[in-house]
Amino acid sequence: FSMSGIAPIAIRQGVRIARPMLACSRDAISAWAHDNHIAWREDHTNMDARFMRNRVRSELLPQIEHYGAHVRRSIARGAEILRSDAEYLDALAARQLDSCLCSSQKAPEVLLIERECFNASAEALRRHMIKVxxxxxxxxxxxxxxxxxxxxxxxxxxxxxxxxxxxxxxYVDKTHLHVTPPGYNPGLSAHITVPMTIPGETRFTGCRFNTQVLAPEECSLKTVVERCDNNCQYFDLDGIMNPVLIRTRRPGDRMRPLGMTGHKKIQDIMSEHGVPRYLRDRIPLVVVGDEILWLAGYRRGIGAMLTERSKRILEIRLDDEHQ
Structure with a gap:
């Protein structure tokens, strides 16, 4: 979209293209070839009027030169100025883009761009950031x-x-743009289920769960309320009758979210939280039997709620695998 397309050196899909004589006129090149006894060869397609570049060269430019012989030089000079300006903006945009990038913990191959940082940039710079x-x-x-x-x-x-x-x-969530490269495959071709180690650590699709069992005197209900967030939840271990498992979603999955009556589809909850579609098969679910206790990182269910009578408190903390 800019004059950088006619730069002397350009990169096109990883290929370095050099045009060392771009600034030279046809007459100058022809004269140099003649003086150095180099035979001139003409590409026959240069005269084919089906191509716009040839119509511009053979029809439009001669008409423009009626307004003065300097017009062609002025156009070339203007193109060079625009090209150098575009190069400067591209370099500036690359630095600004890097400042808006952050690492994707769940999918390192995906580019993650802060929306606020990007949108705060000048409009001209945003165009070049997308170009970069x-x-x-x-x-x-x-x-x-x-x-x-x-x-x-x-x-x-x-x-x-x-x-x-x-x-x-x-893809967008509330705060970031996620860009997956061509041919990106999340790498999950089948449903995954692993048992949760209690107490201990369990690794799962780029994250890890750390668990510990606490007594009421170590963790009061008030403390639980203060500590609970998207990445840390507490459960009544004595209210869990089956093994605790971590798995990926399955078609038709539903849970009973805390604070709501009835069940809700996991797909709908993910959509409400803005989870990009390419990530949804990687989000872990903490389950006991057929009940989903926690859509990890997003929503807790009502199962195994703590009460004043709880004797063993299960703390589950979700961390990035690389932390």
């Missing part, structure tokens, strides 16, 4: 595609997705 992003993913995105991505980053509701082009996909 496309270059890193080795996909081709035109001007309209860049505008679509800018609007998507600014306005899309959590859980929405956009085809970025070339097989790359973009």
């Amino acid at each position: 992003l496309a270059s890193r993913l080795q996909v081709s995105v035109g001007y309209d595609g860049i505008l679509r991505m800018m609007a998507f980053m600014r306005n899309a509701a959590a859980g929405k997705q956009l085809d970025f082009g070339g097989g790359a996909m973009a």
Whole structure:
């Protein structure tokens, strides 16, 4: 979408393209070849009027030169100025994009961009940031595609997705844009179920669960309320009659969320929380029998609730595997 497309050296889908004589006129090159006894060879397609570049060269430029011989030089000079400006903006955009990037703990191959950081950048810089992003993913995105991505980053509701082009996909949650590279495969082709170690540590799809069993004097109900968050939950261990398992979601999964009456589909809960679709098969569920106790990192169920009579308190903490 910028004059960087006519740069002397450009990168196109990982291929380095050099045009060392781009700044030289045809007459200058022809004269140099003649003086150095180099035979001139003409590409026969240069005269084919079906191509716009040839119509511009053979029809439009001669008409423009009626307004002065300097016009062609002025156009070339303007193109060079725009090209150098575009190079500067691309370098600036690359640094700004890097400042908005953060690591994806659940899927390291996915690019994670802070929406607030991106949207706070100047509009011209945002266009070039998307251009740099496309270059890193080795996909081709035109001007309209860049505008679509800018609007998507600014306005899309959590859980929405956009085809970025070339097989790359973009997803948004409330705070981040997730961009999967072309051909991305989350790597989970089957349902996974593992028993939870109590007490101890259990690793599962890029995360780990740390558990411990506490006595009431070690952890009062008030303390539980203060400590509970998306990554830490407490359960009445004596209210759990079957082994505690960690598994991925299955078709038709439902849970009884805390604070609600009745059941709700896991898919709907994930959608409400803006979990990108490519991640949904990686989100762990803590289950006992047929009951889902916790959609880990997002929503607790009503099973195995603590009471004043609870004797053994099960603490489950969710951490990134690399922490």
